[in-house]
Amino acid sequence: MPAYALLGIAIIAEVIATSALKASSGFTRLGPSLVVITGYACAFYFLALVMRSIPVGVAYAIWSGVGIVLIGGASAVLYQQMPDWPALLGMALIVIGVAVINLFSRMTVH
Template identity: 65%
Template structure:
């Protein structure tokens, strides 16, 4: 199961790179950024398919989406100067708490 979480980390990283490149692709009019988007999502979904061999789908998707949201929000704030107000930070905190609850207390994570 540990290899599944390594693959999940790779999938999340690839998805975050691809999502970040979406802004710079300008509606897929910039070839290099568009290529990064396509390759990033391809790698992300390939590794997610490997994850699902060992990690339950609901758990994998909760971690994938939760960590992805946190990372993308951080990238948007740090590099793209997109503000995060108190409600946004609270919501992100709740997402992190939800993923932590799944990992720490759910019997669904055992496969």
Template identity: 65%
Template sequence: MQWLFLSIAIVSEVIATSALKASEGFSRLLPSLVVVTGYAIAFYFLSLTLRTVPVGVAYAIWSGAGVALITLIAWIFLGQSLDAPALIGLALIVAGVVVLNVFSKSVAH
């Protein structure tokens, strides 16, 4: 169940972060509500995750997956270009999350 909670936290954070640009400094109501609601859901489900997953591991997965997903969204929807160093960096982030999940004894399974 902890991985479902963490997944919900990640998706909610990604949705909230994606809406930040559209909120135009919290001057537009609907995107601002998406941001606040998304972050509230993200932190709530992250807190549920922390009942069983160590905070360092949960945060590493949450932030790593979030960075990769936000970058992908920015590339697809906002026209952000990604050069070779950016792609290598993202691959390293994803590799780090995989190593944590597959090989670390710190992760609660």
């Protein structure tokens, strides 16, 4: 499977796990807690596979940047936690930073 597809799986798993953290109520509710644990385990497993072929800095920038934006959307939908303008601006700057890394970085895997 291509590395960027694996990265997509890692991102989705991380977003699911992070979204379930609030529902786990501090790991006092079994179902959401199992979603958190499974989601993070999958996220880190696939992220580790990705780092075989994508540089750590690039992979992590994409993983965290896309994850932040998706979590912002998920928290708005699931928990009615609407991001304000500073939050939206910050997310936009993160996306711009990830784009700059991907377009102009010359990092390589060794």
